[in-house]
Amino acid sequence: MIALMAPFVLFPGRHHLLTRFQADYLRRLAGGGSTIVWAVTSANHENTKRNPVPYHRREAAIERFSVLTGLRSLVVPIFDTAPTDAFAEVTLKTITVATGLDLTPADTLVACSTPQVAKLYERLGFPIDWAEADPAEPAAPERPWDVLLRLSRGDDTWRDLAHPATIDVLERYRLIDTVRTVINDPIIGDEGGLTATRDYRTYVEAFTVAAQREWAAVRQYVQPGRIVDIGCGAGSVLELADREPGLHESDLIGVEIARHLYQECLHKKDQGVFRNANVYFYQRNVLGGAIFADRSVDTTLTFALTHEIWSYGDRRESVLQFARRIHAHTVPGGVWINSDVCGPGDPQRPVLLRLTRDDGANPSVARTDLADLPPSEVKTYVESLSTRARLDQFAVDFAFPFTYEPVDDRTVRIDQASAMDYLNRKDYVDNWLSETKEQFCGLSFADWTALLTEIGFDIDPASAPIRNDWVIDNRIAPVASLSDLDGKPLPWPATHLLAVARRQRNG
Template sequence: MITIDPSTRFVLFPGRHHLLTRFQADYLHRLAAAGGTTIVWAVTSANHENTRRNPVPYHRREAAIERLSVSSGLRSVVVPIFDTAPTDAFAEVTLKTIAVATGLDLTPDNTLVACSTPQVAKLYERLGFSIAQVEADPEMPGAPERPWDVLLRLAGGDETWRQLAHPATIDVFDRYQLVETVRSVVNDPLVGDEGGLTATRDYRTYVEAFADAAERKWAAVRQHVQPGRIVDIGCGAGAVLELADREAALHESDLIGVEVARQLYQECVHKKAQGVFRNANVYFFQRNVLGGAIFKDRSVDTTLTFALTHEIWSYGRQRESVLKFARRIHDHTVPGGVWINSDVCGPDDRHRQVILWLATDDGDNPASPRHDLAQLTSGEVRRYVGGLSTRARLDQFAVDFAFPFSHEALDDGSVRLELGAAMDYLTRKDYVDSWLSETREQFCGLDFADWTDLLTDAGFEIDPASTPVRNDWLVENRIAPVASLTDLDGRPLDWPTTHIRAVARRPWHG
């Protein structure tokens, strides 16, 4: 173990610090044994929570550190370090953040860095700091387990994590019920490491598109919203709740937004902090609704979901996952309460074979589609796919789409395929900003009849206001100018349903 220099006044201990171990406490205590040494805990990714890499919110991490410091007799300073884009200057950023937050000027002359991650340690070594290697210290017997490995024991249901974790972490985890939270987040099959369904989505474009459509969506469902506790699941950046907030009839209602994607959740929190909402009872939670119940049974009057259920279908186990979600909403809905779902929808008879003609003069027509888009940057994907003709883009879609379909090129340049596959492509073909994300999602997995059966299976009654919808703007502006549809005998077909508006009520006796 490194011998601390008598002139050392600080030990800088950078890390995410989701879980603290008994070994860490003992190691730091020995480093600071000379007395007068302050441990500076630089808690990285402090603005992240509810993700696989960062399952515990900063304020709970800070609480555990403070408890450990008191019980171990350590003099500590805890500093949150917000996440940044990957950079070789991360050590400098951390030191500057500490200086601004605390006034402490940490230098190689007065500070020892305690760090077991080689890549991070090198950044500080380059600045002249000496390094104490903590778990990686070659003089430590028995290869001490790193905190992340202990946390993975917890996530895997291995109770021996309690033998390795420091009592301060155990206390905070138990008091705030973080054990189940960590297990749910780390083991969640739908949520990525950074707290979203996909790492390839352009959230800026996504937010702009949803905000533009919010007034139309709200106008279509407003009459069915029941005052009381109103929950928007998959609320995005809160655009629909902003409109609900302006409704005089809802001014005494609780408005609750639930969002899984970290970027969108943070935007909701920012809006609330900026005073966008007039209603004092507006709340936001970053949660994945498939990870466990969020609300108590029979506690919600209105649940809103917009453009969400197709993602549950696509990233989960299709109907099984959507039915599980519907049953969870049924459970938290009060008798007589309502779930309003607006989303994409497949056409009736979606397995019917049709003939699709697509324009070839509106872009490039390469001899074959590419199979390497996942290796390109998002900008390169956008430029390549955006430069293809409508016909060539179909071939590329067939390669990238996560739900395989077959299509046959005919001699006259048209294509024979199933109606559902045709509409999946036509409703997605212009999403080039997030192509690799959008091609993981299926829009036409369920038709209106399928939705009726599923909602009934979940225990809901179908309100007569429920209806299939065709987005005529989409048809007139995006589809019809570059495509036409016929049956196998060449007879023109009308463009089919593209969306659903479902109003599902929990029976009073249910």
Template sequence: MTTARYVLFPGRHHLLTQFQADYLQRLVDDGAGTIVWAVTSANHDNTKRNPVPYHRREAAIERFSVVTGLRSVVVPVFDTAPTDQFAQVTLKTVTVATGLELTPADTVVACSTPQVAALYEDLGFAIALVEADPELDATPERPWDVLLRLAAGDESWRKLAHSSSIDVFDRYRLSETVQSVVNDPVVGDEGGLTATRDYRTYVEAFADAAARKWTAVRQYVQPGRIVDIGCGAGAVLELADRDDALHESDLIGVEVARHLYQECVHKKAQGVFRNANVYFYQRNVLGGAVLPDRSVDTTLTFALTHEIWSYGNRRDSLLAFARRIHDHTTPGGVWINSDVCGPGDRRRPVLLTLRTDDGVNPPRPRTDLADQPSAEVAAYVSGLSTYARLAQFAVDFAFPFEYEPTGNGVARLALGSAMDFLTRKDYTDNWLSETQEQFCGLDFDDWRTLLTEAGFDIDPASHPLRNDWVIDNRIAPTASLTDVDGAPLDWPSTHAIIVARRPHNS
């Protein structure tokens, strides 16, 4: 090994191992001095790939340095898109953060990932392969494998982890965080609900609708502690912040998607909110309680519950969610839920007539869209006729349904399935994301039953409703609906506003 003044150790460093301590000590004994920890994905946390926030990782490294006596410098490296310039980016980040200009003459790179090590090797750096070192008598477990032991509830992780990580994990209860995030059935690897969602489009659409949503529910909001779960980029909380009657309320946004949470934090830093008591948390409410019991006066959820149904375990997940909201609601407090909703008779067979002249009509739907770039998917689906799009929807929809083509652009199917398609057919930019979500899983009566089971009283203000703009501009121009005998049917409800109150004596 070449004598060096520095060891550059790039990695996510969620957990440090006893093996790493022994290995780095040997490098120091061979002449290296300072360990430069380049902590990658430093701007990511609460995701399956990055469950531990940077400041906790930094704390464990600093503790590691004190315990081992290894002189360390810790540098956060923000996530970037995959690039062959990763090594150069990391080196430049180290220079900007510390003033150190690491070179092959004074630095050895510690890295066990062959593809990453090769990038530094191409720049002339000597490589210490750490867990992949061929001179080792046995292959040690990598830190990520030890973290997965922890996530699985296997206490043997403590025998492999370094005491510094164990100490920080225990003090800040990070084991619970890691287990919740890594085992989460809802959240993707990068902290969003799906890997295919275009969050820019999502934020724009939600911002456009925020005023309408807030106007529809404002009269039911109780001052005090107001929590918007699934707050997106904070558009509704911005409107609440401008409401003088709520100026003494705490406004709390809870968002699971990393992209949206970061936008909320950015807005707060830029002074968008007047109220000093505005807070944001990146949490998945299915992973456990977010707020203390009996502490919230008003909970708001907009366009969220259908996602819990779709990405979780359907009714079981929704019921667990409702019970958690009930628990954190003050007696007499309110949960206001505005979301899509299935028609009351969603299993009723109907005939759906769709246009065939507004796009191409291939002989069969494609079965490979999941493997294609999103731009190609959008272009392909946009070019289909409405009738052909139904066939493609039936292939890609995560909730299988049956339909019977009867000729001339007509299909026989259940009313709920028809509305699931009709309310989704124009979302071509996010087709592979939208087809993972079911809008018509529950109807209004189903909601009443579920919320009563969770302990809520249903306010008489609760009601199903129909979005006539969607009907007039999106659905009616390309489709018509009849019963199986051909008699025309009115378009059913598409949404619901539900005002659920925790009883005062509960």
């Protein structure tokens, strides 16, 4: 520890958990009257593996910590930015804007235990005190993140290391189970999304374009009351529900797992997009636990969601678990409306798939290194391939292995579900490495009917498999054809489904 008394101690970090060591350390470092400036990084992130606690709860714990320790503190939120070597400068400027303080090496000591962060401040001339990483300490104490991981594992010894201020805030706001769920969630990524390769800008645009069509298809089945859109994306469908006179007294609730999309929903609400005062958004993963009380939701909407649960979870078991949660929170007589992709009725049927080779390049082998390339290069390369060559690339990148046998330079023998998975995905070059992690044809309409019936839902007659003829006519048929093994042309199978599932009134 540096034997230096500075007017300010800058303490950057995510500060999800405060420790007893930090209390003793900061008393020794700043107990003579220094002001601790807590630069709380990733302040705009929550409900992610790296940032499971929202900023306002972290701030509450720091303020309580300061009262209990008798230390003078200033707490400043630092929003996340793209990786940059100038992050120390960004942090210092943010502190100046928020507090009016212009911290300099002459009046500020930086307390830090992360070498990469310390180097950024050392480069600016700031003296560094190493906190948990102090080489003078005979035994390095556990860092706050390690204590948080103890909590996530259910190891109750975290309480022996955490400061009472943190324990109090986590208990009062029931965050202990939330932290465990988020950190241990097998589906949510480190930054609160399903996949790190997804370009959410294009998804926001796609949601906006599709919302009118989706709402028109389901509006007549929506029951007023508590209406929940799970996987609400950027909130586009709820915008349309908000404009319905018959739903003006309903609660409109959006649930979104992806941080980027959730933040877009909050931005829309802040901008006054919604007229209904009872519009709410949650960033949650419904597989991690119940969000709504049993028998409390009148209508649940899911659009293009369930195939993601299938793909990133444990296939049918994860979809079954998800469906059970929806059944549990649905009021008797309430409805779940699910619109998504689906597989053909005879998924394992062997077929002949003929693909054009004249619309792009035809390399002799598919590449195996796309994951190492920037997204723009992946897009450029895949876009350059012919429809036939793109199948070979799809087979390499697709997370659900399948086999196919070349018959000639344009035709392959393949099962019908894998053929349709490729044909429905071949044009998604903007998010190729993300899309190839998802399976569209895991469940057929018959599979869905069996699953929903197993849970206890009644299947409304409006439920049906659907073929998107626009996609067939404009994207698939011009470059592909499907036939049986004798060469007889086959009709294109269903590509989507609409499932209207009702909970029995006495169920």
